[in-house]
Amino acid sequence: MxxxxxxxxxxxxxxxxxxxxxxxxxxxxxxxxxxxxxxxxxxxxxxxxxxxxxxxxxxxxxxxxxxxxxxxxxxxxxxxxxxxxxxxxxxxxxxxxxxxxxxxxxxxxxxxxxxxxxxxxxGPAKWSTETVNTKRYFITDALDDLIGSDDRAESIFIVNTLAEQLGEFVLRTNNRWVGDSKWVIRSLKNYDKGFTVRFIDAFDTFYQTNKIDKIIILVDEVLNPYGGRFFDGFSLGK
CATH class of the missing domain: 3.30.460.10 (Beta Polymerase, domain 2)
Known part of the structure; x- marks a missing residue:
């Protein structure tokens, strides 16, 4: 058949x-x-x-x-x-x-x-303050790498990582399930369709034009309610 x-x-x-x-x-x-x-x-x-x-x-x-x-x-x-x-x-x-x-x-x-x-x-277990701060740090680190990157190939992979990290952060801090691959976007749409449109637009703009302004704005929008970007004072396993 x-x-x-x-x-x-x-x-x-x-x-x-x-x-x-x-x-x-x-x-x-x-x-x-x-x-x-x-x-x-x-x-x-x-x-x-x-x-x-x-x-x-x-x-x-x-x-x-x-x-x-x-x-x-x-x-x-x-x-x-x-x-x-x-x-x-x-x-x-x-x-x-x-x-x-x-x-x-x-x-x-x-x-x-x-x-x-x-x-x-x-829904999933609520993230601890320590987990939220750890995730903030890694998102900040990836964003800094992107801002400082002048290599298109490297930037593509940094952006890929940042999209996954940011999507996870939004969903988990709002007590929502996450997913892999296509389920990242499906989970975001189930959470907030308007935000998802802006999320897709920010990353798609980079892929099409190499411009990162919308990604920077989106990251700050997501992190600001939790203290914003986080580098100074971060420690792990101390």
Missing amino acids: GRYDRLSPVDTAAKFIQRHYENCEGALLAGSVVRGEATKTSDLDIVIFDRNIQSSYRESLFELGWNIEVFVHNLTSYKDFFASDCERARPSMPRMVMEGEVIIDKGIITSIKNEAKELLDK
Whole structure:
């Protein structure tokens, strides 16, 4: 079966599960295809719950005309993933479970979805003052590097780092989940669409024109409520 005559995501997930996990207690189809954000390269994220699985695992494969990512758990192993994802403030597994479309449910999915929702609604742990100051320092350091840089190639990578650091700072200081790659912007949009427009514009302006004025303004706007740029007096491990 080719990519252009393949089954729908839901039908594919159901057939895939029937082939490989027919005895599972629960299964969900998650990811961009259920959020209505699928692109031509989107894959299928399938979460399996099977009490007979000894330990959780993840597998990537091509089947039924789709790239498929399968996340397999027993009825307790997913809890460790929930906890570790929330600790790093990147709730990939809880989000997949919460948004997932039920394909199979033998009476377990509702409680697992409720666990995921409770964690997502709670938000990540609040940063300590020490953590906020440490993050301020590293953002300040990156900004200073950018201001002093006269090498376009180096500046590109400094800006990349600064965008990640600043996005994380905004989200975590506002009790919001963060993300990797495309989820950085998605998380920012979920927090504040207006700010996200200015965030994108500041960094895009640099990429197009090499001008950093908007980045400097944005950094100061974000840091000022927490004391502004921070260098003098910073210490770590003293």
